[in-house]
């Protein structure tokens with residue numbers, strides 16, 4: 407790998423290419439960031455369409471639209487698409503666009519690796535959705551029908567769709583690992599002189615911890631699904647009780663990855679929040695160090711709590727108690743973050759542009775995710791709530807209100823920097839209020855459904871659950887439609903609109919705002935000086 | 938924080954040094970990842 411030739415000096419010598427060639431071969435962090443963001447947006451709608459079909463089926467009790475097998479495929483692929491193809495690429499897109507600008511680097515440290523990391527994604531997304539699309543036309547037996555968790559023995563017995571998903575997860579994992587390595591080495595080696603680690607923008611800190619979590623846990627997921635593959639085709643019995651294996655082993659391996667994964671999805675957003683809150687409160691970030699230490703603490707704790715996802719599978723009481731208390735312990739550093747976010751706004755001269763609205767919405771709704779998480783972490787309570795709609799509601803408060811709304815915060819905050827145009831504030835606000843309203847309309851009923859005993863992952867249910875399900879479905883359709891406003895707003899901002907200044911928001915702090923909007927093709931031709 | 942143009946960006950030399958260090962660390966992390974993946978083979982079932 408000789409990357410030395412692709413440094414900006416070398417770049418400048420090449421003619422600037424347009425068209426498809428440019429996007430296929432680009433090593434520019436901004437181009438690659440843009441591709442990640444666009445890929446993410448497309449997959450967000452793909453995953454969204456899938457789950458609208460699910461909600462349509464659940465509108466009434468009984469089977470109306472689809473066979474149960476197909477329903478199972480929809481929920482599993484929805485989750486995998488949203489997690490691996492929508493949320494993670496969005497966060498990586500943010501990192502590509504912003505980290506070099508924020509730390510005063512000319513580009514990512516390893517630009518070619520960067521190109522590879524992106525271009526692995528589309529084939530993986532095709533692998534994930536192809537069996538499913540073919541099945542729609544009556545070809546093959548469809549995508550994996552185990553839910554996104556691949557639990558054995560179902561995944562050992564399942565059809566070809568499982569193999570497709572296993573391959574897709576491997577490729578997605580390799581892509582994420584490449585991205586993570588690049589981000590780590592960029593942050594360690596490419597900071598402008600004077601940018602010490604304790605001056606590093608919090609967004610970069612959040613991503614640094616994320617990247618370490620990814621390289622520590624993705625290999626375990628890859629190992630687990632490889633073992634699944636060998637169980638399926640090569641006569642091993644890792645997870646097959648009949649052959650002396652243990653299906654619970656799969657759950658341990660999966661969640662050793664799966665729990666840190668939820669923090670992987672959120673740490674970049676937690677890193678972003680203080681930037682937005684400080685900008686629109688016109689105050690410096692409160693508790694920089696406390697936030698850095700909280701990120702580190704959450705990163706460390708997140709790898710030792712995994713078994714809270716299967717308390718009910720049966721484990722020794724001391725293990726139950728350990729996993730219960732270690733899980734609850736995570737809420738301490740998390741509470742520190744909440745405190746810092748609120749303290750940043752405290753007595754600030756706040757204004758409520760769209761990014762700020764999303765940030766505040768994030769804090770309130772994500773708080774509900776944390777509080778319901780604590781309820782689930784209680785071993786005794788979880789015996790009732792496990793595998794119910796309560797869990798579904800919990801993690802959508804975490805992943806939609808926390809993850810997706812966090813990403814939307816970042817998109818509205820940085821879109822003017824990326825495109826050089828202001829988005830439409832009116833549409834942004836409309837998008838925010840519709841999203842918050844319909845999100846709650848969709849998921850509050852699911853808490854009650856769960857408490858009343860409705861299990862998750864079923865296409866049909868008892869009559870008593872009918873009303874809440876109908877409300878939830880109506881909410882989901884409004885939520886889905888509202889996102890078209892988001893896409894439209896992005897589209898018109900890319901195409902034109904009011905010119906944005908370099909410092910898009912009057913009180914935004916940081917190197918990224920010193921550059922023009924959009925920044926020149928090669929960021930930082932001259933070295934910034936950190937004061 | 939402020940950006941004051943200095944005569945050059947990272948000098949070519951500096952950039953080469955930084956990229957080399959980044960590459961070394963990159964390979965080290967990749968080796969760690971591969972090691973972690975292969976440990977799975979040691980699980981006996």
Ligand code: HEM
Pocket residue numbers: 555668669671672714715716733734736737740775776777778779780781782783784788791792793797800801804805808809
């Ligand atoms: C204080 C914080 C949190 C605690 C104590 C907590 C606790 C839990 C527990 C105990 C479960 C398992 C419930 C069950 O299956 O019976 C669970 C499920 C889940 N949590 Fe959380 N959680 C917290 C925050 C989060 C965050 C921040 C995210 C994501 C960004 C998240 C995402 C999820 C997901 C995706 C699941 C379900 C996975 C599945 O079964 O498909 N949680 N949580």
Ligand SMILES: [Cu+2]
Pocket residue numbers: 664665668712714715
């Ligand atoms: Cu967890």
